[in-house]
Amino acid sequence: MVPLFFLLSGENSTLPAAEVRAILEAEGYLATNIQTLDQVLRLEADIESVKTVQIRSAYTRVAAQELLIADANYEAILNTTTQTDFTPILKNGESFAVRINRIKNYADSELNTMTLEIKLGKQILSQTPGVTVNLKNPDKTIMGIITNDKLILGLKLTDITSKTFSERRPRKKPFFHPSAMPSKMARCMVNLAQAKNESILLDPFCGTGTSLIEATFIGCRAIGVDAQRRMILGTKKNLAHFGITAEGLIWGDSRKIPLDRVDAVVTDPPYGRSSSTLKATTMQLVKDVMTEIHTLLSTGQRICIALPIKLKQTGEIEHLSQEIAGYAENLGFKKLEAHTVYIHRSLTREIVVYKKI
């Protein structure tokens, strides 16, 4: 177990940290001493776990091995640095560079990032024999993040690029529909459902196939159901575009799914705005599908579902997860977590994770 920290995307306040935690749990890595700061998750875990976060995560930018944490002022930082042994990570003959990132405007009156990089570089150089500074092409990068009035400093282990997600944006796919989810969000939902390699992942409202694609990329066997034939044909086209074959694609009603078991469910039911509920109300459809899914999952398995929080014309807020709370509980689902995601003025989504108990 080593102290690690992850620099998280600022795209959502709670999803990125929850995603990393879910990935570690899904892959069987124990994480301890977990602390969530603004856009940073600190924890202790096996260093190997970083590889799986790198492969799976949608909302993580960088992983690092933590070396020190200090209050965000020069004196505290340099004091702590003096007490830190850099020799296990900066070996004789190696070069390094210090790079500091500031989240929002934390400690901007106390610290200038460039000054801090220079001060830290000099300090580390003076206490670590045989190393040099190389700003252009260093062997090692010592990265610091200023957040919540702390500086967290560590050895950068890997950048986690999100380039491939932008190649899978809904509009980049051959079959587009306005109801399609962003690929990053779908990947995050697959992670929150704790699906893993060889898991059978079901999306009972698969639409354009976003979740099926993201699940397949992490090794799941994906099954999609949609009541509209054109959506199933579109999903087929999108999967083929990425060289993916689904475990199954079913043109049918998700209130009656012709399967015996699945390992995880990720879904985004229709809200009747850009995607049709085919005459049912969203609430009834969600209740019926949750009933069906309950029979397919085993105890401990999860469903990650995007539910709408709608602002009605009357000014009332309709919170679907609250409205189905009793129903889900009676079925035997425990609500584990919920994350609010703003979509547009009158629609906010809530990403909810339930576990079958």
Ligand SMILES: C[S@@+](CC[C@H](N)C(=O)[O-])C[C@H]1O[C@@H](n2cnc3c(N)ncnc32)[C@H](O)[C@@H]1O
């Ligand atoms: C919000 S869209 C899903 C979008 C999808 N997440 C994506 O990224 O493309 C909801 C889908 O549910 C489908 N649908 C509506 N009622 C259904 C039902 N009873 N059974 C199965 N699919 C249904 C619609 O045809 C629509 O494609």
